[in-house]
Amino acid sequence: MTSHVSWLVYNGGLYTEKFKDYQQLMTKAAARHGVEMHPVANDQLLAAVGMDSPLVLPDHLPAPDFIHFADKDIPLADTLEENGFRLFNKAEAVAVCDDKRLMHRAFAASGVRQPATILAPMAYPNVGRKDISYIDRVEKALGLPMVVKEAFGSFGEQVYWVETKEALYDTAARLQGVPHLYQEAVMESFGRDVRLNVIGGKVAASMKRTSEHDFRANVTAGGRTVPYEPTREQKEAALHAARAVGADFAGVDLFLNEGSPIVCEINSNPHVRSIIECTGVHVEDTMIRHMISEGGRV
Ligand SMILES: Nc1ncnc2c1ncn2[C@@H]1O[C@H](COP(=O)(O)OP(=O)(O)O)[C@@H](O)[C@H]1O
Ligand SMILES: [Mg+2]
Incomplete structure (x- = not known):
């Protein structure tokens, strides 16, 4: 029995295999939890300004209890929030993480350790x-x-x-x-980092990424992954960083350095396929459960 309706907002212009896969992963997890999740491209939801209705919506789209906003269309996210929808992540978190300058300033404002x-x-x-x-x-x-x-x-x-x-x-x-x-x-971390997946103020899964031929440890750049058990300090650093940007969902990259953890960055819209395959932890189910428990119109 379906008990919730939700939208998964994605970018209509960036509908690659990676995004299609993400959509399938999330809609299937939603269905397992009784959530009817409708993939909706951002160009289906038109933000209107100075008009009677703030959104020009397609016909036959059921109103959602909450929205998984897997896009970076900030004015659209703001418009949806102004109209009472609860977004995961919130518009502000997406905006701050989208622009690395804002993200590093937000880290500094909250005392998150980061490179100069x-x-x-x-x-x-x-x-x-x-x-x-x-x-x-x-x-x-x-x-x-x-x-x-x-x-x-x-x-x-x-x-x-x-x-x-x-x-x-x-x-x-x-x-x-x-x-x-x-x-x-951060020389000690050349070609390696750790990705902690944070959901609703908890670390859901972690992996270590290493690249043999590049300073960047990203999976897309050829980084290889192994499950990783973070230290208490690393978990705290990731949660601190996620709080600093107000993210419900966060892919937090930490450098692998001696001493207190240094945060590299936060992804507000992390792809989760590689962490699921690496760790066997179904973070997509935890994400759906978090949205159900925190969701609902605000
Ligand atoms: N200051 C740095 N020193 C050393 N390596 C870095 C530094 N910043 C980033 N990297 C490496 O480059 C990768 C990509 O950088 P990141 O800021 O996460 O960008 P993106 O958003 O493209 O993933 C990181 O995962 C890390 O391996
Ligand atoms: Mg990164």
């Missing part, structure tokens, strides 16, 4: 900046090697390792007009 980071000065797209000598001060402050990251990116695809001043200049020059940041390299 400098935000690139804003440059207008298609205008850029001719004089990038600020880079000398970045190099002096952070040293080399260094990691440069675009503010918006995933799967390690917009993260760059720079060893020399020339490479730093080239990378910075190429990224003028693209929001990005400069970050101290």
Whole structure:
């Protein structure tokens, strides 16, 4: 017997195999818990401004008790929340995690340990900046090697390792007009990290990721995974980071360093297939249970 209705909002323009798989995984888990979960592309839910109705919805879409928001369409997420829907994750958490600059600032505001980071000065797209000598001060402050990251990116695809001043200049020059940041390299963690999957203030599963040929440990970048038992400190660091950004669901990446754990980043929309296969823990069921217990219109 179905007792709840929910929407799984995904991006209609990014409907890859990975996202199709995620959708199937979640809708099947939902069904196991009596939740009728409707996949809805973000372009089916049109946010309307200054009109009688704030949403232009398709016909025959049943109203949800809660929404699994697996997209990064922030204005849409805000509009849904303004209309009383409970989103998992909340719009604010998605927005903060989407932009690595906001995420690192949120970590700092909550005292989450993270690598030293400098935000690139804003440059207008298609205008850029001719004089990038600020880079000398970045190099002096952070040293080399260094990691440069675009503010918006995933799967390690917009993260760059720079060893020399020339490479730093080239990378910075190429990224003028693209929001990005400069970050101290965590050498001890080269090619390895740990991913802790946090659901509703608890660590649900963890794995260690290692890459033999790349500084990035992302699975999509070729990282291999093994189940991992995090220390109490690592669990606390992951929960602290998830709280700092207000995330119900969080894929928290920690560096593998000596001493207190250092947080690399949080993914507000983590793909869970690899952690399920690696650990055998069905985090998708825990996610559904969390949404049922916390959901309902606000
Ligand atoms: N400061 C750093 N020092 C060393 N390795 C890093 C650093 N930042 C990121 N990495 C490596 O690169 C990977 C991808 O970086 P991350 O910030 O998680 O970007 P993405 O959102 O693309 O996954 C991390 O999982 C980690 O292995
Ligand atoms: Mg990552």
